[in-house]
Amino acid sequence: MTETNIDVRGQTCPVPLVECRKAIRKAAPGDEIIILGTHPASKKEIPMACEAMGLEVVEVDENTDKEWKIRIKK
Amino acid sequence: MTDKAVIVAHSGDLDKIYSALIVANGALSMGMDASIFFTFWGLQCLKKNGLDKGPLSRMNLLGLGKWMVKSRMKKANVVSLDKLMEDYKELGGKVIACEMTMEIMGIKEEELNSQWIDEYGAVGTYIMEAKDAKITLFI
Numbered sequence: 001m002t003e004t005n006i007d008v009r010g011q012t013c014p015v016p017l018v019e020c021r022k023a024i025r026k027a028a029p030g031d032e033i034i035i036l037g038t039h040p041a042s043k044k045e046i047p048m049a050c051e052a053m054g055l056e057v058v059e060v061d062e063n064t065d066k067e068w069k070i071r072i073k074k
Numbered sequence: 075m076t077d078k079a080v081i082v083a084h085s086g087d088l089d090k091i092y093s094a095l096i097v098a099n100g101a102l103s104m105g106m107d108a109s110i111f112f113t114f115w116g117l118q119c120l121k122k123n124g125l126d127k128g129p130l131s132r133m134n135l136l137g138l139g140k141w142m143v144k145s146r147m148k149k150a151n152v153v154s155l156d157k158l159m160e161d162y163k164e165l166g167g168k169v170i171a172c173e174m175t176m177e178i179m180g181i182k183e184e185e186l187n188s189q190w191i192d193e194y195g196a197v198g199t200y201i202m203e204a205k206d207a208k209i210t211l212f213i
Contacts, residue, residue: 012152017100017103017104018103018165021103021104021165022161022164049104052105053104
């Protein structure tokens with residue numbers, strides 16, 4: 001199992017979603033993808049995309065600086 | 075079968091090409107397939123270095139409005155149309171170029187960014203793409 005980290009802090013629509021999708025496509029089943037971002041809508045939409053694709057969102061972590069971290073398992 | 079979004083990009087206006095590519099990238103990102111049928115003014119955008127050459131659909135003000143919007147976009151860290159197209163292709167998005175427009179406007183294949191184009195077609199190609207699509211838009 002490998003872990004891929006994506007940093008999309010400061011990026012806006014649709015980059016966080018697109019970068020997340022790119023990483024999912026490259027990942028093997030069982031791999032984990034961790035996305036770090038600041039775009040507010042993407043925090044909701046990345047889990048929506050995962051649900052649509054039948055992927056598991058392991059963790060959504062929010063900290064104080066408007067930053068969020070989402071962990072996905074393929 | 076995977077759900078699909080099919081978009082007709084008829085307008086070549088900068089803001090509308092942004093809409094078409096953002097929606098199409100969004101569809102791909104949500105796990106759908108996506109196709110964009112570029113026709114009429116939209117087809118002009120497939121010319122080499124042509125993606126961001128269109129005016130704004132409103133308040134273009136001879137290019138001043140476009141310049142202002144582009145600088146605001148840069149400040150807001152909005153990605154370029156070329157990057158959106160690059161991502162669209164990387165995620166498996168399909169580009170169809172309208173042959174009739176090429177004929178009417180005298181556009182030759184070598185004038186277009188052919189590395190983006192998956193297919194050259196007419197209305198039948200669009201209908202076949204769109205008939206099973208969950209989302210279809212005319213922009």
